[in-house]
Amino acid sequence: MKYHYYLFFTLFVASNAFAVEPSEFLNNSTLENRARNLSANIRCLVCQNENIDSSDSEFAKDIRLFIRDQLVGGFSDEEIEEFLVSKYGTYILFKPEFSRYNIFLYLFGPFIFIFGIIMISFLFLKSKKGN
Amino acid sequence: MVIELGHFFLIAAFCLNLGLIANCVVHRPSLVGFTNFFDRLESLLFILLAISFLFLIVSFITSDFSVKLIANNSHSLKPLLYKVAGAWGNHEGSMLLWVLIMSLYLFLFQLSSNNYSKKLVNNVVLVQLSIIALFLCYLLVLSNPFERLDFPPLDGQDLNPILQDVLLVAHPPVLYLGYLGLSIPFSLALGYLLTNDDKINIVRLLRFWSLVPFVFLTLGILLGSIWAYYELGWGGWWFWDPVENVSLLPWLLNLSLIHSVLILERRSSLLNWSILLSIMGFSFSMIGTFIVRSGLITSVHAFANDPSRGLFILLIIFLAISSSLLIFVTKRSNSKNLMKLNIASKELWILFQNLTLLVIASIVFLGTIWPFIVEVVFSEQVSVGEPFYEVSLTPFIIIFAFMLPIASKVGWGGKKFSDSTKILSLFFICLALSTSGFTWGFLGLLTFIGLFLSLWVCLGSTIELYSSFQPYSSIFKRNRGSLTINFRLMGRTCAHFGFGLLIFGVTAVTSWETEDIRHVKVGDSFFVKSYQIVFKGIDYSVEKNFKRVSGSFEVMRNNKSIGILFPEKRLYPSRNEVTTEASIKPTVFNDFYMVLGNKLDENAWVVRTYIKPFISFIWLGVIMISLGAGLSLLSFTTNRNRSRA
The missing domain is CATH 1.20.5 (Single alpha-helices involved in coiled-coils or other helix-helix interfaces)
Structure with a gap:
């Protein structure tokens, strides 16, 4: 399948990044909690079946940082999810939209x-x- | 040479299998009592396959890299245990194990079938042999584990490192004992449809052979779950991954079968329904294998897949399922045996239980194949993951758990709730207890419901067991003057109590888990809740087939040490893979769970700490469910005389 080459990719990149890290955390704990809740629903696109919080890939790390940027920028959870869907497609959400x-x-x-x-x-x- | 012998025995088994099928077909039912020479040969089929599998294991142990399978999945430096397990840690080997276990069940069925109608047994054996033949044919033609390489490599490619684990050595065989145990109810159902013979014993047979696979299926899923908990590194124990879902489907259908057979036993109705459940149970075992093997649906642990062969397996499954459904549609019994259904009758409540299980199974099934459907039909991609299942399954699990103690308590054909005061008072006691829990901090409605339901189920089954100590339906029954134990009652209450514990464990872990992720320097200490954790040091070492970095952390409370944890990271050079090994210190109520992350500078590391309350209740609950089925099986040893009379 086409994801196999992604898997290949992650195997070699894996050691550079890691699952969600303290350096990424926001100081504002309400925003941070929202970020963690959002992350649970967002799929790491280069992994097999993991959300971005538990994934070790660079992609997941980028999305984690992106979400936090948007949250600090004052966007709502829905807006952030919508943005991610418009960029990556519905595949990125673990819970399909109703x-x-x-x-x-x-x-x-x-x-x-x-x-x-x-x-x-x-x-x-x-x-x-x-x- | 060993490998050629293995291959030879596999081919011999296939030939014998064809001969046995031919024998079953020409077997004249009028010759009851005539002991045919072939009647004894089913055991030989098992022995031939066992020898074949043994030779494969021997080749793995001796690391014969001229065999393709071994070159791809083993390594000379791998520890002995994992060399052995390598035999089933891959596609071809596990398919051989699949066929082996299926023939084992056939053999066991033959051993225990002396008292039943020859005609029925003959047909059951025929069905079972036909399925074995299909898979043997597949094994020999398309997925031969004994294939040689023209140019053997110097060393093997090694088994996927996260599979090199003691629990995963046991996980596939135990799970297969469950999956393939379901082939016997399947064959029984079809064999019965084909003969319509021995209706009295078919119930007993179905009951026995639906409990056997349940014991193993439950344990097999548990082993996989515990492995995921400590190996995948973030402390989850169920990920709603396609591979996990497909093991849950036969489990759910098996569970409905176990209960619908109870109605069949008492009221001799629902025969068609039980037969359909038997057919579906094994069908989903096969569909599950297909999904895992074919790579049709991506999964986090699709370890042994190969898309090119998917089509053939799909063909086998399509053939088996469609023909069995065809037999069902044309041969099902038309007798209109109406049940007497009353609000307070067990029949009605078991029907509801079957319905909820079926709804849960259909949601899980649709969710698992939904990404595939959407891709084919709408050419779009969707993901269906944990958040979806949580939302859509929770209401039905709540309904299921709520009905359990009532269904277990009401009597057969009951017209009124004779124990309505008892049930109501139990309801209010549980409500009061779980409400009082608010005083020590709840996180929400679901926690409350979960707590209530676990009390409701646990207390309900405890009371049921306790109240049976009354003289009339004692746990010890007088049977022809000698005391025998009522294993059915014990099994039932044990399994139900286990389910209550499971609900409690799940509720506790999801509601009260503590997570802490931080940078720590060697020598520093930090607090998680009231526990002090001291980072004592970092250690590097080289093992036989991997390199290791491990940290040591001491967990203390009030300056008293609780234990030392050693989370580690491993590098497997043969595959250039890094794995994280969580370290877990279980105490009575909490699990301390630590993971070592990245190194930041000379002596600072990312450290993740989880305190998981009551997670052991999940394991304990599932073990009790399995044990309950095992206890119910013991009832067959005590009431054999009665049913034969």
């Missing part, structure tokens, strides 16, 4: 649940009639 085809993903479970409840109540009523 829009367009993703609605199906979100509603599939509840749909099955409701369908099942209807089926069970149907059985229930039928057994009552049988009595």
Whole structure:
């Protein structure tokens, strides 16, 4: 797959960067907390399946620093996510946006649940009639 | 030479397998009691495959790098244990193990099948043999572990260093014992559909063979989870990674099967449903393997994948699943055996339980394949990760846990809640206890719900066990004058209690975890909560196949030492890979978890410290769930006489 070459890339870069570090932290603890919460939802694009906080790649480090810059600049969480999506695509968010085809993903479970409840109540009523 | 012998035994096993299939097909059911020569040969199939696998292991131990598999996955300096484990730490070897375990289950099934209808057993064996044949064929043609190299290298490429770990030696075999144990309910279901014979015993067989894989599947997932916890370096124990998800799917279906079989046993209804669950359970085992092996879906630990063979595996799975569903659709029983469903009947609550498990499984499944669907249909890329699963699964897990003690308490065919006061008072006690927890600091509604549910489930099952000490349904039952232990009750309450502990552990870790990331100089000390941590020094050393930097940190409280941690970083020169090895000091209620990060200057390092409260409850809970299934299995030793009579 096409990510294999990314993996290759990270193997050699890995030793230069590391997961989220104290030197990156903001002094303002509210902003820092927001940064950490945002990071949990942002995928490191050059890794296999990690968020940017736990990733050791340079890419993740850049995004971590970018998020903090934006937060200090006064942008909201949504604005920062929107910016990242416009630049890197929806692939960067671990939680797909609740829009367009993703609605199906979100509603599939509840749909099955409701369908099942209807089926069970149907059985229930039928057994009552049988009595 | 050894490797050629291994290859020879594999081919011999395939030939024998074909012969056995032919024998099953021509086996005349009218010849009941006629002991055919071939009846004994299923054990030989297992032995042939075991010898073949043994030869592969021997070649790994002797580091025969003229074998392609060994050259790619082993190294002469690797410790002996990991040389052995190398045999299944890769695609071809693990597929051989897959077939081996499948034949082991066939052998075990044969051993225990003397009391059942010959016609049924014959068909079950036939189904099982056919699947083994498909995978053996795949192994021999496309993924031969015994392939030689024309120009053997001087040394091997080594096993991925993060796989060189004691737990990961055990993880694949145990997990496979679970995955492939599900092949027996699958074969039973199809064998039964094909013959419609021995309806009384099929229930008993399904119950037994759905519990066996559950024990191993649960343990296998646990081993992987504990490994991820200490090896991947940030203390997570579940990442909602595709590979983890696909192991969860058969587990969830297996769990529903175990419970739906209970209805089948009592009310002889839901036969079709149980059969469908049996078919789906193993189907998802195979789909899981396909997803892991094919590289179709990217994953953080796709260690043994190879996209080129994906198509063939897909074909096998498609063939197996579509034909079994076809058999199901055409042969399923049409008997309308209506259940009596009442609000307070166990039947209804188990149905609800099955439904919630199915909903959870379908969310996990869709979430896992969603990136693939979107890429194919909309040519776009999306990620589905932890935050998605948290949002969409939590409500259903809450519903599931809330129903558990009620479902466990109500009686079969009950019309009214006979114990409604008991249930209500338990509800309010749990509510009061978890509300009182507010006094020592909560983080939110979910913490509260989690705490309530864990109390609700744990106390519920404790009370259930306790109240059964009454004379009528005692834990010790009188059976023909001799005392026997009610293993089913013990197993059930043990597993349910374990689930409660699991909820508590998860709630505690997600709510009350402490994280501390900082620069520390050698000799300095710092505080995390009320614990003082002293950075005592840095040590460099060279091991057989890696180089190591390790820090030593002493954790103290009130000037009393709790323990010393040695987090380390390793460089594996054979692959030029750096790994971090977290160091963990478990105490009764907390785990101290430390990771050594980058070196900043001469003696300052980045150090990450986590205090993880009650994480051991997660492991303990899962062990109890597995143990519960094991205890229920023991019931088969005590009530054999009764059911035969």
